[in-house]
Amino acid sequence: MNTIEIEAVLKEEIHRIAPDIDVTTIDRDANLQEEFDIDSMDFLHLVTALSSRFNIDMPQADYPRMMTYNAMTAYLNEHAWSH
Amino acid sequence: MPSLGPDMEAGTLVEWLIKPGDDVHRGDIIAVVETHKGAIEIEVFEDGVLETYLAEIGKTIPVGTPMAVIRGAGQDVPSRDQQLLAAADATTQKKEVAPAEPVHKTAPDTKPDQTVSGSSLPSGKPGMRVRITPAARRRAKESGLDLMSFENPGFGPEGVITLADVEARIDAKPGAPGAAANVAGPMEKSGMRKAIAAAMSRSKREIPHYYLGHTIDLSKAAAFVTQTNANRPPAERLLLGALYLKAVARALGKYPEFNGHFTGDIFHPNAAAHIGMAIRIRGGGLVAPAIHNTESLDLDSVMSAIRDLVSRVRAGRFRSSELSDPTITISSLGDRGVDTLYGVIYPPQVALIGIGTPSTRPWVQDGVLVPRQIANISLAADHRVSDGHQGALFLRAISNFLQAPETL
Known part of the structure; x- marks a missing residue:
């Protein structure tokens, strides 16, 4: 899976949770939960979905590395490549 | 048409899930009704056989109007009079009940x-x-x-x-x-807002609220969640919210005067804790459907129930009993809110627990100043049923249960 495909999956899963927010209008370096107006349950749903789509662990200890859209993209790129 | 809360006047039938002649059992989902709060799955209250539909798909039906005839187990086939009555009723309506399955491009005779x-x-x-x-x-x-x-x-x-x-x-x-x-x-949005306005106006009109607040240390609960989740896949992880529900359910066991319904000038305590969880709806409004029997579920089961409920609320579909059964409500501001929530009780309930956003604050413990994870919890309760003294004990009990998260 390449970078473009990985980001497409991320966009799709975020859209499922926050269909009213247009990803092109957000600040990709700001807090993901703030930008998409999602709570901790939504975030857990997002991580659950991404973990299943990419077949990676996404441990809770790594949450600080998933706090922005760009950080999440980088994290997925780093971990999803091996699959 | 069941009443799914004090704010509901009518619902629109969108789908029958059973046919005349089918067996039904208490708790079965038999129809889907559209309300201000979304699509609600209607559960049946008795065992029997569905005899006739009385309500037509697409029609808005006032609360209390019969939707179907169900012949109870052991009852006779309805008399000829009843059948005639049903038939007469059907003819007064313009169209026959049609199945709700997708039908491809039939003649466009739709008026x-x-x-x-x-x-x-x-x-x-x-x-x-x-x-x-x-x-x-x-x-x-x-x-x-x-x-x-x-x-x-x-x-x-x-x-x-x-x-x-x-x-x-x-x-x-x-x-x-x-x-x-x-x-x-x-x-x-305006439908949802109208529903909330009706329920909250009734609450403020009828319920003599009193309020109590308490500052609690959530460090142990938060550490427990972090530790539990460390080796779990995302699908099995806990959130603090599950601990709040369990702690409240345990505390209700000791203080039943906060769990139940106030109807007809009498408080009816409920043995089971059907805890309503306030869930925000994107685009405006909120609902507070019940997690049933929270007192008898373990922490992981409560968490699965919350996940399931939130997913269904987000998808706009939940069950009639989830809306009509809550015996108390918890409203938590989550991690992006403010310190304190002052609740408005959802009638006919008699209490609401508000949980503010936790934050790291200075705290004195054993004479030493330490940083701890702190949150304000509040109680809005009905003075017709309880007093501040019990309310205070109830809030302290919730706090105490949260100090021993492994026992929840």
Whole structure:
């Protein structure tokens, strides 16, 4: 899976949770939960979905590395490549 | 048509899930009704056989109106009179009940006055809805399709928009999910707002509230969640919310005067803790459906129940009992809120627990100043049923249970 495909999956899963927010209008370096107006349950749903789509662990200890859209993209790129 | 809360006056039947002649059992989901709060799955209250439909798909039915005749187990086949009555009732209505399955492009004989779409009704009338099957609504929501953009009736029976209609519209409109995303259009919002206004006005009119607040240390609970989740896949992880529900359920065991309904000037305590969870709806409003029997579920089961409930609320579909059963409500501001929530009780309940956003604060413990994870919890309670003394003990009990998260 390449970078473009990985980001497409991320966009799709975020859209499922926050269909009213247009990803092109957000600040990709700001807090993901703030930008998409999602709570901790939504975030857990997002991580659950991404973990299943990419077949990676996404441990809770790594949450600080998933706090922005760009950080999440980088994290997925780093971990999803091996699959 | 069951009442699914003090704010509900009517519901629109969108789907029958059983046919005349089918066996039904208490708790079975037999129909789907559209309300201000979304699509609600209606559960049956008794065992028996569905004899006749009395309500027609697409019709708005006032609360208390019979929707179907159910012959109880062991009861005789209804008398000829009853059958005639049902038949007479059916003929007074314009159309026969039609199945809600997608039907492909039948003759477009649908009368415009039978559809509820943007073009065929006076604009701005509150409570007006696009008629759409639940599956179609879900799909439209997922894809960010604006339901109000359907100017013509769908191809389903009586112009109901079906899944096929929505798919066709999505195909015709590639790559535009972000733009028309807000499915909860202005009409839907005002319906939800009206419902909340009715319930909260009644609450403030009838319930003599008193309020108590307490500052609690959540460090142990938060550490427990972090530790539990460390080796768990995301699908099995806990959130603090599950611990709040369990702690409240345990505390209710000691203080039952906060768990139940106040109806007909009498408080009816409930043995089981059906804890309503306030869940925000994107686009405006909130609902507080119940996690049933929270006292008898373990922490992981409570968490699964919360996940399931939140997913279904987000998808706009939940069960009638989840709306009518809550015996107390918890409203938690989550991690992006403020320190304190002052609740308004949802009638006929008698208490609401508010949980503020936790934050790291200085705390004195054993004479030493230490940083701890602190949150304000509040109680809004009905003075007709309890007093501040019990309220204070109840809040302290919740706090105490949260100090021993491993025992929840």
